[in-house]
Amino acid sequence: MATQPAVPPNRVRNQLPDYLPARLVNEYVYCPRLFFYEWVDGLFRESADTLEGKAQHARVDAGKGELAPPEELGEEKIHSRSVMLASEQHRLIAKMDLLEIENGKLTPVDYKHGQPREGPEGIEVWPADRIQLGVQGLILRDNGYACDEGLIYYAKSKQRVRVQFEDGLMAEVLATASRARHLAAGGEIPAPLEDSPKCVGCSLAGICLPDETNRLRGEESPPEQLTLFGEEMGPRRRPPGRAGAEVRRLVAARDDLKPVYLHTQGLRAGKSGAVLQVKEKDALRHEFRLNEICQVNLMGNIQLTTQAIQALCEAEIPVCYFSQGGWFYGITTGLNTKNVFLRQAQFRL
Secondary structure (H helix, E strand, C coil), X not given: CCCXXXXXXXXXXXXXXXXXXXXXXXXXXXXXXXXXXXXXXXXXXXXXXXXXHHHHCHHHHCCCCCCCCHHHCCCCCEEEEEEEEEECCCCEEEEEEEEEEECCEEEEEEEECCCCEEECCEEECCHHHHHHHHHHHHHHHHCCCECCEEEEEECXXXXXXXXXXCHHHHXXXXXXXXXXXXXXXXXXXXXXXXXCHHHCCCCCHHHHCHHHHHHHHHHCCCCEEEEECCEEEEEECCCCCCCCCCCCCCCCCCCCCEEEEECCCCEEEEEECCEEEEEECCEEEEEEEHHHEEEEEEECCCEECHHHHHHHHHCCCCEEEEXXXXXXXXXXXXXXXXXXXXXXXXXXX
């Protein structure tokens, strides 16, 4: 069984994990700002596309992750699913959806939600997918496995597209991973993409606000000197954003989570499994599943058990305390505040 180092959870920006996942190298190529949000700030939001992609990965994710050492591979054709491997030399890690093993050689197969793009010579993989597959090939080689090519399976069109692991691709993979690490170490979030169709389907569009941010960045540009017929007419602020640019109507994904308000005096809330139970004396009044709520608000004399508070903190659900008349007292949250730059700016203000 090959070594599978665990990736520690990303909690603090200055304590990034040692291993850079192949999936996040893909994100860097797709959008450096998205990579920064996910890898450095630890922010992620589900969307219809991400949930559908998870459903399509259910079969491969159910694999045992077993892979024999290179010297024990035989000539027979076998499949191994959901294999986690890392490169100690390059500090890269990947969870490989499927490995096709035949004649001692491995071919990684990565499952993608969409469809391939049309190139000048026919269908081809997207640049971000090509780099991610290249990371897998590099990791397999570093672990002693023979690996000459990989495949991307696009679920929407049910097509397999082949990628050759040439030296040029391996060099591009290492250069891309190095740039991603340099961006993360710098600590400054990159600017959003401009007029990119990628923003429309991005699950973090509601956090990134690409057009709004670009427009504000334009408004904050230093003033330029206005000259008319060769005479200085004083400073003039540059127009916001690009000339004639309009802010697109990007609609954030709907949030189905609901806040809970407890205002009947004397209620007691406790935890039973993944359910928040609300009782009045010994009678059960309400039940709320933790994965269906976004906030718990206690109005007045409401009791909340320690076990319930711990479960809510772990689930990143804040607990807000109010007087019976609605005066805000305070808030309890877990250690889930990952956007460190935002918090620093708030404290400075």
